[in-house]
Amino acid sequence: MDCILTEKNKLADNIYDFKIKSTSLAENAKAGQFLHILCGGNGYLRRPISICEVIDGEYVRFIFQVKGEGTTALANANVGDTIDVLGPLGNGFSFEECDNVIVIGGGIGIFPLLEVTKRLGKKAIVLLGFRSAENVILEDEFAKYTDRIFVATEDGSCGYKGYITDLMRNILETNKVDRIYSCGPMPMMKAVSSVAVDKQIDTQVSLEERMGCGIGACVTCTCNINGGRKRVCKDGPVFSASEVEWDA
Ligand SMILES: Cc1cc2nc3c(=O)[nH]c(=O)nc-3n(C[C@H](O)[C@H](O)[C@H](O)COP(=O)(O)OP(=O)(O)OC[C@H]3O[C@@H](n4cnc5c(N)ncnc54)[C@H](O)[C@@H]3O)c2cc1C
Structure with a gap:
């Protein structure tokens, strides 16, 4: 799905914090699942990035480190741009009752x-x-x-x-x-x-x-x-x- 990048922050050298808007992703995402992201140009394969946080039932946040071509291209996205995301994918963590x-x-x-x-x-x-x-x-x-x-x-x-x-x-x-x-x-x-x-x-x-x-x-x-x-x-x-x- 196409999601709008609504917030972008640089947390540290080479670490970017993105918030995208998608009610459908936010409603379905579980902790430990990931997004498969088309990072930009030239027919790259998608890159897997974990769901870091679901916010207000409407937004999904992910944070990534710039490593190679894909994440470098992704880091160049700007607020307002559309990001092509497949997800949420995989099996997340399970939370059977326990106290400690x-x-x-x-x-x-x-x-x-x-x-x-x-x-x-x-x-x-x-x-x-x-x-x-x-x-x-x-x-x-x-x-x-x-x-x-x-x-x-x-x-x-x-x-x-x-x-x-x-x-x-x-x-x-x-x-x-x-x-x-x-x-x-x-x-x-x-x-x-x-x-x-x-x-x-x-x-x-x-x-x-x-x-x-x-x-x-x-x-x-x-x-x-x-x-x-x-x-x-x-x-x-x-x-x-x-x-x-x-x-x-
Ligand atoms: C399920 C899953 C969740 C992930 N979640 C996050 C996340 O939340 N934040 C984050 O920063 N990264 C995460 N990663 C790692 C991220 O997918 C890779 O860093 C990214 O694909 C690198 O792409 P690139 O094109 O920038 O680098 P490439 O040019 O493809 O590679 C650059 C360097 O990264 C290494 N690399 C590439 N892919 C992986 C990988 N899957 N595992 C280990 N090393 C890799 C290569 O060996 C190479 O040294 C996750 C990976 C998986 C499988």
């Missing part, structure tokens, strides 16, 4: 977790990991929904010094946790999974793979799940951590 939840994200993987945190509110302990203080973003926005929010940076320039997964291990020693939601770099999610599976905590991870069609037809984005191959776009991007074969 960790939401853990790293780098640009934190974006889909804002809508997750919005939904969980004070049940959530939010853990956000970044390389350094200058990469820390959206902390204030997560803090609107829960007061238990912790930041880690690898160089210690903001919050806990070290990996966010080390902080998660510490928190698990003193807190009862029933579920974990995670999105971020593969090594981070692998570490989250190994702790979670060990402690038998129900854990959902959102995987990232390079993608073609986004609707399950081209089978470009498969990954190893539970002894077979599953499509990140159609069967995921959210999977149970216990099913993911991280080293396969």
Whole structure:
């Protein structure tokens, strides 16, 4: 569908925050689903970008880092332009009742977790990991929904010094946790999974793979799940951590 870009902000070097208007997207979008976006010119394949937030039942927000040709073209869009979006796609996070939840994200993987945190509110302990203080973003926005929010940076320039997964291990020693939601770099999610599976905590991870069609037809984005191959776009991007074969 064609959606009007109604708001555009630059959050940091190479990180853009877009709000598009579409009641139909906003009414149907679930946390963890993604949009497949035609980024501009020259017949590029669409690019998958997570839904960061649904606003007022009318708008969808997504945030992206400029990486290559597609996201560079997208970053050149201006307020008032039309953006061609396929979505919402994929299976989002599921929210069966539980009381004690960790939401853990790293780098640009934190974006889909804002809508997750919005939904969980004070049940959530939010853990956000970044390389350094200058990469820390959206902390204030997560803090609107829960007061238990912790930041880690690898160089210690903001919050806990070290990996966010080390902080998660510490928190698990003193807190009862029933579920974990995670999105971020593969090594981070692998570490989250190994702790979670060990402690038998129900854990959902959102995987990232390079993608073609986004609707399950081209089978470009498969990954190893539970002894077979599953499509990140159609069967995921959210999977149970216990099913993911991280080293396969
Ligand atoms: C389900 C899903 C949700 C995503 N959500 C977001 C999001 O909310 N915000 C965001 O900034 N990015 C997100 N991404 C990653 C985003 O799709 C890629 O960064 C984007 O497609 C790069 O396109 P490009 O044309 O700019 O770069 P390209 O020229 O295609 O590539 C530039 C660099 O990005 C790497 N790259 C490209 N696609 C991927 C990918 N899918 N996974 C990992 N590395 C990739 C390439 O290896 C290369 O190093 C998501 C990916 C998936 C699969």
